[in-house]
Amino acid sequence: MEFQHETVLLNETVNALLPHSGGVYVDATLGGAGHTRLLLELSAPAGKVFAFDQDAAAIEHAKLLLADAPADRLTIIHSNFSEMGSRLEAYGVREVDGVLFDLGVSSPQFDVPLRGFSYRHEGPLDMRMDTRQTLTAETVVNEWEPSELERIFFRYGEEKFSKSIVRRIVEARGTHRITTTTELADIVKSAIPAAARRSGPHPARRSGPHPARRVFQAIRIAVNDELSVLEQGIAEAFALLRSGGRLAVISFHSLEDRMVKVMFRDFATGCICPPELPICRCGREPEGKLVTRKPIEPTEGEVEANPRARSAKLRVIEKL
Numbered sequence: 001m002e003f004q005h006e007t008v009l010l011n012e013t014v015n016a017l018l019p020h021s022g023g024v025y026v027d028a029t030l031g032g033a034g035h036t037r038l039l040l041e042l043s044a045p046a047g048k049v050f051a052f053d054q055d056a057a058a059i060e061h062a063k064l065l066l067a068d069a070p071a072d073r074l075t076i077i078h079s080n081f082s083e084m085g086s087r088l089e090a091y092g093v094r095e096v097d098g099v100l101f102d103l104g105v106s107s108p109q110f111d112v113p114l115r116g117f118s119y120r121h122e123g124p125l126d127m128r129m130d131t132r133q134t135l136t137a138e139t140v141v142n143e144w145e146p147s148e149l150e151r152i153f154f155r156y157g158e159e160k161f162s163k164s165i166v167r168r169i170v171e172a173r174g175t176h177r178i179t180t181t182t183e184l185a186d187i188v189k190s191a192i193p194a195a196a197r198r199s200g201p202h203p204a205r206r207s208g209p210h211p212a213r214r215v216f217q218a219i220r221i222a223v224n225d226e227l228s229v230l231e232q233g234i235a236e237a238f239a240l241l242r243s244g245g246r247l248a249v250i251s252f253h254s255l256e257d258r259m260v261k262v263m264f265r266d267f268a269t270g271c272i273c274p275p276e277l278p279i280c281r282c283g284r285e286p287e288g289k290l291v292t293r294k295p296i297e298p299t300e301g302e303v304e305a306n307p308r309a310r311s312a313k314l315r316v317i318e319k320l
Contacts, residue, residue, distance in 0.1 A: 007034025008104060008309040009250055012296050016248045016316045017098030019043040026088070026099040026240070027051040028081035028233060033062040035100055040069055048073050050088060050096075054080045054130035080130065081233040085240060099237040101249040103230065103256050104312065105129075105220070117220060119185035119212040125178065127216075127223045137219045141184060142173050156227070156255065157218030165191040165215060185212040217253065227255060234263050238288065241319040246291065248316045257295065257313050264290060264317045291316035 014035055017025060019042040027036040030053035039049045051074065053059050059078055066074060079087050081101065088096070105117060116126030116137055125138035140149075146166050153162035168191040169178070178184055189211045196211070221227060237247050251257040267288040271280045295313035303310045 006306045006308070007032055008102065008302070008306065008312045009296065009298060009314050010034050010038060013100050013102070013248050013250060013314055014038045014042060016291065016314070017100060017246050019047060019098065021046045023047045023097035024093060024095070025049050026084065026096055026237065028084060028099060028237065029053065029102045030062050030076065031055075031058055031102060031104075033058075033065045035102060036062065036074070037066060037069075039100075040066075040074060043073075046073075048075070050075045050077060050091070050093065052077050052079055052081045052084065052087070054078070056131065080229060082229045082236065084233060085236045088240065094240070095242040095245075096240050097242060097245045099240065099245075099247050101230075101233065101237070101247075103250060104252045104308070113181070116181055117216070119181055119188075119210055119216050122180050122182040125181060125184060127220045129224050135223055137184075137223050138177075138179055140219055140222055141169060141178050146170055152218045152222045153215055155218070156221040157214035158254070159214040159218065161192050161196070167191070181216075185210070185216075188212040188215045221255075227259065230256060230259060231263070234260065238263075238267055238317070238319065243319055246316055246318045248314060250312050250314050252311050252313075257315075260315050264288070264315055267317055267319075286320060288317045288319045291318050 017039070019025060019039055021043055023043050025039050025043060025047065027039060027049060030036055030051040033051070036049055036051045040047070043049065051062065053062070053076075056078065059076055062076060066076075075091065077087050084099075088094070113121040113123030114126075116123045125136060125141055127137040128135070140152075149166045149169065150162045153159045153165060159165065165188050168187050169184075172178055172183075172187050178187070192211045234247070234249065241247060249260045251260055268286050268290050270284055270286040271282055272284055273280050273282050292315050295315050297314070298309040298312050
């Protein structure tokens with residue numbers, strides 16, 4: 001497939017890492033390779049970049065796009081970023097100067113029906129970012145217990161109509177296996193009261209998201225275990241930073257941003273003794289300092305050019 005992807009907050013993210021010649025950097029989410037390319041440019045002539053992605057299509061596209069990059073400066077690794085520490089150690093890398101995460105799903109993953117991420121185009125219920133894994137969205141929808149579906153729809157999708165949606169899914173899968181994205185989207189839509197829908201052919205309903213958006217997000221997070229993987233990835237990335245090194249994370253929904261915010265705050269927190277104690281007894285020292293007290297968001301111009309950037313939030317922390 002043709003892999004095209006518009007990199008969000010490109011300059012803000014890469015510049016936040018303070019790239020310089022001789023530095024070692026990690027792009028934990030290679031994607032369309034925009035961040036990796038700029039990191040290579042700004043760390044020339046001697047900076048090294050290690051880029052991770054679990055999507056084989058993204059890697060093949062990036063290899064073509066970055067074919068002119070010096071082999072001794074760029075290493076592309078087909079792996080989830082949760083394995084960052086062990087994978088880098090295999091290359092003799094135990095400390096880095098900067099790590100970035102762009103947590104957005106790449107445009108090709110959304111747009112290519114065969115990947116099964118889109119509720120707008122018919123395709124198989126897949127949603128695997130790494131097609132080597134066995135768990136798919138079809139398995140989740142057809143085989144998981146109703147209580148578990150309710151849990152992920154409510155927790156990962158923040159969907160208030162979770163119960164009614166699950167009832168419709170259970171009714172449908174009782175007669176046949178649900179196998180396509182459009183069928184699932186129609187089932188979800190039928191379970192949501194008409195007054196709550198904000199998508200459809202009528203102009204008055206075009207201002208809001210598709211009614212299946214939250215459920216599809218929840219299933220995608222569950223299939224790829226995104227939140228657990230993100231927590232592990234951020235912890236590994238921060239541990240890899242040398243003193244003065246920086247970690248930058250772009251998130252696209254509240255669950256991700258909340259996790260990043262809490263973890264960064266924890267890294268930057270010192271003494272946690274009760275305020276009434278005259279001296280510190282816990283001995284806790286902050287490991288980092290927040291570079292961004294509030295997240296950096298795209299400009300109006302970027303959102304106009306790339307509407308998918310609208311929900312992006314960038315947070316940056318520096319290791320002490």
